[in-house]
Amino acid sequence: MTQQPIDVASKKETEHVNVMKKANYSVLLQIKKNYSAYLFLLPKLLLFTLFVAIPVVWAFVLSFQEYKVFGSEFAGFDNYIKVFESEAFRIALKNTLLFTVVTVPFGVISALVISSMIFGLGKLSQSLFRSAFYLPSVTSMVIIAMVWRWMYNYEFGLFNYVLGWFGIDQINWLGQSSSALWALIIMQCLIPFGVGIIMYLASMGSISHSLYEAAKIDGASSFKQWLHITIPLLKPTTLYLVLLSTIGSFQVFTQIIMMTGGGPGSATETLVHLIYKTGFRDFEFGLAAAQSVVLFVIILIFSIIQFRVLRHDE
Amino acid sequence: MKKKPYDRFNKLIIYVLLTIFAVVSLLPLYWVFSTSLQLSSYQSKDMERPVSYVDANPPKMYPMGIPLYFEHWSGERDAKKAGNAEEEKYHREMMDHIVDNTFSSFKNLFQKHDVGKWFFNSLYISVVVTAGILLIDSMAGYVLAKKKFPGRNLIFWTIISTMMIPGQVTLVPLFMMIRNFELMDTHWALILPDLSMVFGVFLMRQFMYSIPDELLEAARMDGASEWRTFWTVVLPLAKPGLAALGIFTFMNVWNSFLWPIIVLNSAELYTLPVGLKTLQDANLASFKLLMSGAAIAAIPMIIVFILFQRYFVKGLTLGGVKE
Numbered sequence: 180m181t182q183q184p185i186d187v188a189s190k191k192e193t194e195h196v197n198v199m200k201k202a203n204y205s206v207l208l209q210i211k212k213n214y215s216a217y218l219f220l221l222p223k224l225l226l227f228t229l230f231v232a233i234p235v236v237w238a239f240v241l242s243f244q245e246y247k248v249f250g251s252e253f254a255g256f257d258n259y260i261k262v263f264e265s266e267a268f269r270i271a272l273k274n275t276l277l278f279t280v281v282t283v284p285f286g287v288i289s290a291l292v293i294s295s296m297i298f299g300l301g302k303l304s305q306s307l308f309r310s311a312f313y314l315p316s317v318t319s320m321v322i323i324a325m326v327w328r329w330m331y332n333y334e335f336g337l338f339n340y341v342l343g344w345f346g347i348d349q350i351n352w353l354g355q356s357s358s359a360l361w362a363l364i365i366m367q368c369l370i371p372f373g374v375g376i377i378m379y380l381a382s383m384g385s386i387s388h389s390l391y392e393a394a395k396i397d398g399a400s401s402f403k404q405w406l407h408i409t410i411p412l413l414k415p416t417t418l419y420l421v422l423l424s425t426i427g428s429f430q431v432f433t434q435i436i437m438m439t440g441g442g443p444g445s446a447t448e449t450l451v452h453l454i455y456k457t458g459f460r461d462f463e464f465g466l467a468a469a470q471s472v473v474l475f476v477i478i479l480i481f482s483i484i485q486f487r488v489l490r491h492d493e
Numbered sequence: 494m495k496k497k498p499y500d501r502f503n504k505l506i507i508y509v510l511l512t513i514f515a516v517v518s519l520l521p522l523y524w525v526f527s528t529s530l531q532l533s534s535y536q537s538k539d540m541e542r543p544v545s546y547v548d549a550n551p552p553k554m555y556p557m558g559i560p561l562y563f564e565h566w567s568g569e570r571d572a573k574k575a576g577n578a579e580e581e582k583y584h585r586e587m588m589d590h591i592v593d594n595t596f597s598s599f600k601n602l603f604q605k606h607d608v609g610k611w612f613f614n615s616l617y618i619s620v621v622v623t624a625g626i627l628l629i630d631s632m633a634g635y636v637l638a639k640k641k642f643p644g645r646n647l648i649f650w651t652i653i654s655t656m657m658i659p660g661q662v663t664l665v666p667l668f669m670m671i672r673n674f675e676l677m678d679t680h681w682a683l684i685l686p687d688l689s690m691v692f693g694v695f696l697m698r699q700f701m702y703s704i705p706d707e708l709l710e711a712a713r714m715d716g717a718s719e720w721r722t723f724w725t726v727v728l729p730l731a732k733p734g735l736a737a738l739g740i741f742t743f744m745n746v747w748n749s750f751l752w753p754i755i756v757l758n759s760a761e762l763y764t765l766p767v768g769l770k771t772l773q774d775a776n777l778a779s780f781k782l783l784m785s786g787a788a789i790a791a792i793p794m795i796i797v798f799i800l801f802q803r804y805f806v807k808g809l810t811l812g813g814v815k816e
Contacts, residue, residue: 206643213642215719220648223633223694230667230689231655237666293514296507304508310802311515317794317805318522319748321766322787325773326521329528329780335548337524343551371518374809381810430659433750437770451661451751458665459755471662478659 241468251465258469268470270445271453272477274360278449279428282367287420289368290375291413295405297376298383309377316373324437327366328353331438353439356446363434363447375420382416383409418489422482429478450474525791528784530556530595537587547781558595562588598785607760608786611768616793618680618764619746622687626742627735629688634697635727639709649698652691660751668755682756683764687746693738696811700734701727737808740801744794765790 210217245254262268297308315323330337331352339349352362386409394404432451435441441448441456454474458467528547535557536543546557565584572580602608636642637649667686676682704727712722728735750766757763763771769786798805 209643213640216636216640216642216645219632219636219640219719219723222629223652223689224648226629226685226689227652227655227691230670230686231663231691232651234663234666234670235655235658237670238662241666241669293511296511300504300507306802308511308515309806310798312518313805314795314798315518315522317744317798318791319750319766319794321748321750321769322525322791323521325769325783325787326525326528328773329784330521330524332548335550335552335780337552340551369517370521371514377806377809381806426659430661436754437773454661454664455751455755458668464665464669468665471659471664475659475662479657482657 238468238471241465242472244465244468246462246464254465258465259473261466262469262473267445267448267453268450268473271448271450274445274447275429275431275449277360278364278367278431279425281364283421283424283428285368286372286424287375287417290372290379290420291410291417293371294376294379294383295409298380305380309380312371312376313373315370320433321437323370324434327434328438331362331366354443356443359439359443359446363431363438366434367428367431372420372424374423378416378420379413382413386412414489418485421485421489425481425485426478429474429481450477522791522795525784525787527554527556528780529598529788530558531781532556532558532561532591532594533597533779533781534594535561535591538583547779556595558591562591565591598779598782599789601782602785602789606772606786607763607768608765608789610761611763611765612789614680614762615747615764615766615790618683618687619743622684622746623739623742625684625688626690626693627739630693630738631697631701631728631731631735632723633694634699635701635723635731637694637698638701639704639706639727649694652694656691656695664752664755667752671756677756678758678762680762683749683753686752687749690742690745693742696738696808697731697734699811700731704730733804733807734811736801736804737811740797740804741808743797747794 241251242258243254243256244251245257293312297305300308329335333339333349333351333354336352338352342348342350350358353359390408390412391404394408399407430451431449432455435447435449435452436455439447441452450470451474454467454470457463457470531547531553533545533547534543535546546553565587569581569584569588572578572584637645671677671682671686676685708726708730709722712726717725748766749764750770753764753767754770757767760768760771765786769783769790772786773783
């Protein structure tokens, strides 16, 4: 569906190249002729250059500098060495990885299962359930984190109360190192992956019905149809969702600062919270920049691996 | 589109499962509203001291004011019938007390804290950024989709490639830049970087492709200027895309948190999420107060969601890379 317009455009483009060759316009003439196009782009280009492009380049430069109030000094790889030698970074990386490894597969799989269940229903129930699962995603994480902190409360929290039904002792969810990170992971798992559900529903709608008809004639059960038709055809969506939620998970921050502040100790320290602390509490700008570059590289590596793995076995 | 038919039994199971999941998923939001309206002090005649239902153990699953209010309401009616004026007056006072107490924290937030101001800050920043993004990004998306000019692909791919870079990378340099411009602790520090977000350019470019070239040609034939063509032909046709982009921009700005807590210092400039964090940090705030603040921050997005549901779906599926 979305493929079409791109095709049309590229066809137009080749036509355009031919026209250009024939008329033999010089580039300057082209620029002059299209000055209005540049004017249209100007506001975005200015903002983009100033607040995106320059800061990105600056981040890399900064990561090789030691920040001083009056003029920074070139520090070579010192910041990077510090990053990799520091215990805090290793713990933050480990926590972030654990968080990602549990919550991303859980989120994507549950989105797949929930949307598969919704898809077969009537129109009204479909949109009702879709709304119920997407609504939490439009709410600020600040709010979600506040209410979960309340629900995890040791004495008055809903969680310990429910556990009491099953005769399980109260747990100091956020207050002890052994459970704090898991409390955050459980919370993330119980917040529905609304984006995933909507994307899956949209992709399921575009699967041709004739495939299922054919499978039915061959006597395949609905579960088999789901396994052998639906899931393989949803692979591009799955890839997109895994990437999206992995990137999101590596950037987990709001829950941390609202619920635990990285503690107790450094039990829930994550990469972005560490960058925040290094930069804006300790004012070690060079080190924070190096940490963020490392975060970028990690995200990049993960994205490439996922692309490879999910593309390969098609 | 035909759907896979479920037989009745399967359908029942699916409804039950989905309802359970949906309840779990909506529970936190319900809890925000329920706690924000919970009774925090209540003392009837036969109680020794006032009770708070906010931090009751076991937790109260719904605002206790509602049943108590009706209790006193019927009490008042009975007293009236029996002609007991004193009893009647007592029940009426209790009803007033319950209503006052149910909404006390909302009143408190606006009177004793800056929540009204924070709400207004969030609102106007979100509106300004959304309006700006819609204009700037549709202009850029339009020429990137419909015009041919040297450097077009270079510009587009440069912009798109930065979508891959996590926002935290630019955090520190952006902070230093804003400080050098002396924009720290101003709303400009929030508005300018938000206006430079690039996702909208990508989305609008995708959307503008679907506008037929013939229409643009026709406008040009009639002698319309580029700007006029854009304003009177392109923008009206791009409305659904603009709606989707507008809603997502509004939502992102309304909910944004990390950058505002870095650049804002003065309480009167806070946006709602930042203000809520300071309320929570102050530790003076009761849970009822915190949850009322959370409710105030959540309500606008819930209303936007209910009103513009289909654009949420459209925005998500437009923005998704599909191969």
